[in-house]
Every structure is written in structure tokens, then in C-alpha cells.
Amino acid sequence: MIKICFVCLGNICRSPMAMFMMQEKLRKLNLEKDFFITSRATSYEEQGNDMHEGAKKVLQENNIPFTKHTASKVQSIDYDDYDYFIGMDEYNVKIMKYLFHNDPKEKVSLLLDRNIEDPWYTGDFEKAYNDIEIGIDNLLNKLEKKKIFQKER
Numbered sequence: 001m002i003k004i005c006f007v008c009l010g011n012i013c014r015s016p017m018a019m020f021m022m023q024e025k026l027r028k029l030n031l032e033k034d035f036f037i038t039s040r041a042t043s044y045e046e047q048g049n050d051m052h053e054g055a056k057k058v059l060q061e062n063n064i065p066f067t068k069h070t071a072s073k074v075q076s077i078d079y080d081d082y083d084y085f086i087g088m089d090e091y092n093v094k095i096m097k098y099l100f101h102n103d104p105k106e107k108v109s110l111l112l113d114r115n116i117e118d119p120w121y122t123g124d125f126e127k128a129y130n131d132i133e134i135g136i137d138n139l140l141n142k143l144e145k146k147k148i149f150q151k152e153r
């Protein structure tokens with residue numbers, strides 16, 4: 001099983017969106033049993049809170065199912081539990097590398113080759129959705145190329 005943890009600052013906007021979008025993508029590919037997908041924050045700002053209403057709205061508009069979410073901060077002891085920790089921006093990556101003692105197993109990466117702007121500040125949940133979608137497609141292609149899994153043709 002491939003275990004992926006998406007990470008952002010508050011764990012109420014970008015990383016839970018990525019989590020629910022990835023879960024839906026994997027369901028459509030019939031691969032959900034091969035993956036465990038979750039999400040975390042780098043801060044305690046929103047600890048225990050549900051996903052932001054703007055994130056719920058954009059997921060609904062795009063027919064992405066979601067369940068009640070509880071924001072939770074990533075901890076250094078989580079390092080061994082996941083294969084990939086995927087940050088939404090450079091700051092998330094920086095915090096994780098510090099938390100994970102410089103990431104010796106190179107599990108930490110950015111979802112896109114640029115920052116996914118924080119809709120908590122910009123208010124633009126649609127842009128975040130579109131960027132996350134590109135990032136997830138890139139991630140799946142990368143995992144398939146590394147023969148981590150095989151898409152059914």
C-alpha cells in the first residue's frame with residue numbers, strides 16, 4: 001500500500017482538498033485499495049477544525065465527495081508511517097524538512113513545481129482547485145513511471 005500525506009499550513013483548505021480530490025481520482029481508477037491518503041497541517045492554527053466552507057463549495061461544484069474533516073498537525077513521529085509527504089508550498093516543505101531531520105529518505109516534495117497559493121488569504125478556491133488538480137495528475141504520472149503502480153488500460 002502506498003501512503004501519502006498532503007500537507008499545508010492550516011489543514012483546512014489546500015491539503016484536505018488535495019486529499020479528497022486524490023481519493024476520488026483513485027476511486028475512478030479503481031486503485032483506492034492500493035493507497036492510503038490523508039492530510040495534515042504544519043501549524044496548530046486550525047487544530048480540530050473542519051474544512052473551510054470555500055473548500056467545501058469548490059469540491060461540491062466539481063462533484064468531489066468529501067466527509068467531515070478534522071484538521072491536525074503533522075508530527076515528527078509520522079515520518080515512518082508515510083511514503084510521501086506532499087507540501088502545497090515551499091514553506092510547508094521547509095517546515096517538514098526541519099521537523100523530519102532533513103528528510104533522510106527523501107519523502108518530502110512539492111505538489112507542483114510552484115507554490116499553490118493559499119486560498120485562505122487569496123479567497124480564490126477555484127485557482128487552488130485547478131492547481132491541485134494539475135499537481136495530482138503529475139503525481140500519478142510520476143508514480144506510474146516509477147512503476148509504483150500500474151493504471152488499468
Ligand code: 4NP
Nearest residue numbers: 008009010011012013014120
Ligand atoms: P491552508 O490555509 O493552509 O490551505 O489550510 C490556511 C488556513 C488557516 C490558516 C492559514 C492557512 N491560519 O493561519 O489559520
